[in-house]
Every structure is written in C-alpha cells, then in structure tokens.
Amino acid sequence: MRQKKVYDEKLVRSIVKEVLDKLSVAPKAFPGKIPVGLSNRHLHLSQRDLEILFGKEAKLTNLRNLSQPGQFAANETVTLVGPKGRMERVRILGPVRKETQVEISRTDSYILGIKPPVRISGDIKDSGGIKIIGHKGEIDLREGVIIAQRHIHMSPDEARGFGVKDGDSVKVKVSGKRALIFDNVMIRSGPTHRLDFHIDIDEANAAELSQGDLVELIKE
Amino acid sequence: MRQKKVYDEKLVRSIVKEVLDKLSVAPKAFPGKIPVGLSNRHLHLSQRDLEILFGKEAKLTNLRNLSQPGQFAANETVTLVGPKGRMERVRILGPVRKETQVEISRTDSYILGIKPPVRISGDIKDSGGIKIIGHKGEIDLREGVIIAQRHIHMSPDEARGFGVKDGDSVKVKVSGKRALIFDNVMIRSGPTHRLDFHIDIDEANAAELSQGDLVELIKE
Numbered sequence: 001m002r003q004k005k006v007y008d009e010k011l012v013r014s015i016v017k018e019v020l021d022k023l024s025v026a027p028k029a030f031p032g033k034i035p036v037g038l039s040n041r042h043l044h045l046s047q048r049d050l051e052i053l054f055g056k057e058a059k060l061t062n063l064r065n066l067s068q069p070g071q072f073a074a075n076e077t078v079t080l081v082g083p084k085g086r087m088e089r090v091r092i093l094g095p096v097r098k099e100t101q102v103e104i105s106r107t108d109s110y111i112l113g114i115k116p117p118v119r120i121s122g123d124i125k126d127s128g129g130i131k132i133i134g135h136k137g138e139i140d141l142r143e144g145v146i147i148a149q150r151h152i153h154m155s156p157d158e159a160r161g162f163g164v165k166d167g168d169s170v171k172v173k174v175s176g177k178r179a180l181i182f183d184n185v186m187i188r189s190g191p192t193h194r195l196d197f198h199i200d201i202d203e204a205n206a207a208e209l210s211q212g213d214l215v216e217l218i219k220e
Numbered sequence: 221m222r223q224k225k226v227y228d229e230k231l232v233r234s235i236v237k238e239v240l241d242k243l244s245v246a247p248k249a250f251p252g253k254i255p256v257g258l259s260n261r262h263l264h265l266s267q268r269d270l271e272i273l274f275g276k277e278a279k280l281t282n283l284r285n286l287s288q289p290g291q292f293a294a295n296e297t298v299t300l301v302g303p304k305g306r307m308e309r310v311r312i313l314g315p316v317r318k319e320t321q322v323e324i325s326r327t328d329s330y331i332l333g334i335k336p337p338v339r340i341s342g343d344i345k346d347s348g349g350i351k352i353i354g355h356k357g358e359i360d361l362r363e364g365v366i367i368a369q370r371h372i373h374m375s376p377d378e379a380r381g382f383g384v385k386d387g388d389s390v391k392v393k394v395s396g397k398r399a400l401i402f403d404n405v406m407i408r409s410g411p412t413h414r415l416d417f418h419i420d421i422d423e424a425n426a427a428e429l430s431q432g433d434l435v436e437l438i439k440e
C-alpha cells in the first residue's frame with residue numbers, strides 16, 4: 001500500500017523557479033573563464049569637443065558595436081599630435097561622454113613624446129595633455145590622456161558568480177608561453193556591463209594574448 | 221688552573237677560509253632583489269654574416285659595455301626589412317656568435333609584418349626570417365628571428381643564494397601600479413653571468429618597469 005504524497009504546490013513552484021533561474025544564469029554567472037578584449041588607442045569625446053573637431057551639431061556614426069552594450073566604434077577618427085610624434089586615424093568610441101578622454105599605450109606615449117599616468121577610466125585629474133586634430137578643427141587638450149588600468153567588465157549576476165563586486169581588485173591568470181598573473185585588476189560591474197577583460201596592446205603582447213582568449217580570475 | 225687548548229691549525233685555516241668565503245659572497249649570493257635589464261630590438265651576427273653586411277674582415281667596435289661581462293653594444297647597426305615595414309638603426313651586440321640571431325618585440329613584429337615565436341636565446345630552429353641590410357651588403361635570413369623569452373642571468377654563487385640552477389623556471393614579482401607576476405622565467409647561470417632580469421619593451425611597458433628597477437624572485 002503506497003502512501004499518497006502531499007505537495008505544497010506553492011513551495012514546488014518556488015523551488016522549480018529557483019532551479020530554472022540558477023540553470024539559466026549558470027553559464028553567465030559562473031563562467032570560470034573570462035574572454036580578453038584588446039583596447040587599441042582610442043578616445044572618447046564630449047559633445048562640445050566633438051563639435052569643435054567635426055563642426056556644429058556633429059554626431060558620431062556607428063562603424064561597429066563593441067562588447068559593452070551601447071558602446072560603439074565610430075567611423076570618425078582624429079590625429080593625435082605630441083611633442084615628439086603624431087598618430088593618425090585614432091578611433092573615436094561612442095556615445096559622447098561628459099569629458100573627453102584619450103587612452104593610449106605606453107608604447108604610443110613614447111612615440112608621441114608624453115608621459116601619461118596609468119589610471120582607471122574617468123580618473124583624468126592631472127593626467128596628460130595632447131593636441132587633437134579633427135576634420136573641422138583642433139583642440140589643445142589640457143588633461144584627459146591616460147594609460148587605461150586593466151579591468152574586468154561584468155554584470156551584477158556575473159559578479160555574484162565570481163564572488164566579487166564593483167571596485168574590487170583581483171588577479172588574472174594567463175597561461176601559455178608568456179604565462180603571468182596580472183595583479184591590480186579592477187572589477188567594473190553594473191547592469192550595462194558584459195563579461196570582458198580589458199587590456200591594452202602592450203599588456204597583450206607581454207602575455208601573448210589575442211582578442212577572445214580566455215583567462216582566469218583569481219581573488220585576492 | 222686552565223687547560224691548554226690544542227688546535228688543529230689546518231682545520232682552523234680551513235674554517236676561517238670557509239667563513240671568509242661565505243662573508244665575501246653573502247651580499248652577492250643573497251641579494252633578495254634583482255635589477256631589471258631592458259632589451260630593445262637588437263641582433264647578434266656570425267662572423268660570416270658580419271662580413272657579408274660590412275665587408276671582408278669586418279670587426280664589431282665597442283660603443284658601450286653591457287651588464288653581462290664581455291658583451292657589448294656595437295657602433296654598427298643594420299636595417300631590418302619585413303613584408304610590411306622596416307626598422308632602421310637596429311643595434312648589433314658583440315662579440316660575434318656562431319649563428320646570427322635577431323631579437324625583436326611583438327610590437328616590432330607587427331610593424332615588420334612577421335610572426336616570430338617566443339624562444340630562449342639560441343633556440344632558433346624554424347623561427348622567423350627577415351631581410352638584414354648593412355653598409356656593404358644584405359642577407360635574407362631564413363631563420364633566426366625570435367621574441368626573447370624572459371630570463372634571469374646570475375652567477376653560480378647567486379644561483380646558490382636563490383636556491384635555483386641553470387635551466388630552472390621561476391616566477392618574478394613586480395610591484396607598483398601595474399603589479400604582476402611573470403611566470404616561465406628561465407634561470408641562465410654560469411661563471412660569466414651577472415645578476416640581471418632581461419625583459420623586452422612590451423613586457424616593461426605592461427608592468428611599468430624601467431631599467432634598473434628591482435624585482436623579486438619567487439620559486440615554483
């Protein structure tokens with residue numbers, strides 16, 4: 001004689017929902033490995049500076065979308081001119097921002113003849129200056145040139161999966177012939193962020209990394 | 221009444237010598253930190269290739285001594301020509317070697333348009349090729365272009381101090397804003413080696429290292 005089982009339907013639904021939620025976010029929340037996104041030299045412009053460089057009411061036009069939702073590489077480019085050299089066709093990334101910011105590598109800085117600091121994006125106080133030339137005008141940028149500090153973008157779900165939060169500093173392990181462990185890697189997490197480990201070309205070359213290669217997060 | 225002590229004079233001399241030896245090598249054998257030596261692009265030439273590039277019975281002349289005893293930067297330079305670009309005034313290091321070897325960075329390789337492997341110096345089988353132009357002639361080098369694998373030179377005394385030996389692989393810890401730990405760092409030890417951590421410009425830029433900065437050896 002079998003005993004009839006009594007289920008609390010509300011509890012069952014709740015458990016099923018919990019399991020389905022976990023299953024569906026699992027690949028995103030616990031991805032284990034993080035894809036590499038290489039940042040070549042680029043700049044972000046304020047609307048004011050965009051109009052000085054490209055004319056009244058100028059707008060950035062989308063060449064291709066970037067990994068972070070809403071961000072794009074624009075068709076528009078500029079020339080950077082430093083005391084020692086110049087770099088042509090430097091890509092503008094959109095959309096426009098509150099402040100103009102130029103991100104280059106240490107290698108670029110030697111070519112241009114400037115010595116910008118390594119900074120997290122947005123932290124431009126007392127950073128480097130540069131001349132920017134567009135199709136319609138030019139700017140002598142007083143500050144805003146940085147070498148971007150390496151960082152990992154991730155959604156809040158992904159951050160929970162890794163057990164980290166926005167602003168944390170972590171390590172990133174790279175395998176291969178030029179294996180190394182990057183320290184001081186900042187977590188940048190928010191609803192509009194997508195999993196991506198951002199480094200510049202110098203860092204990629206030092207570790208023999210290419211776009212899309214997978215690396216491993218290590219907590220402090 | 222004191223007992224007269226009897227010393228074995230030979231034993232005493234041997235002990236004193238041992239102690240003095242230990243004392244005198246102590247600062248070199250346990251230096252703790254290792255100075256950084258930056259390698260910019262350069263090449264080593266065989267006598268045969270030197271004569272093709274600079275004429276019959278050509279000799280390298282010393283511009284300045286390098287950190288490794290007997291090694292020097294020569295006054296003589298060459299031009300490297302790859303499928304995509306060229307690099308002028310590339311320094312030759314002396315003395316001449318058995319085989320010609322060109323050492324560049326990954327950044328250089330993109331400019332030249334070649335894809336050489338990361339290798340320990342001397343391991344040039346199936347490495348990259350390049351055209352080399354000197355004052356008197358040129359060479360189409362079939363193989364010999366590498367990206368040098370990072371390594372630490374040290375004397376046998378220093379190796380004993382660190383508890384490592386020639387051919388070992390260790391880690392190197394770098395502090396600062398771009399702190400990281402280099403893995404796969406090879407120990408190169410012998411009587412003519414002097415303590416120096418050799419990296420290329422990409423690696424220096426990725427870690428914000430300059431010539432003479434101090435780094436820390438970590439054993440596996």
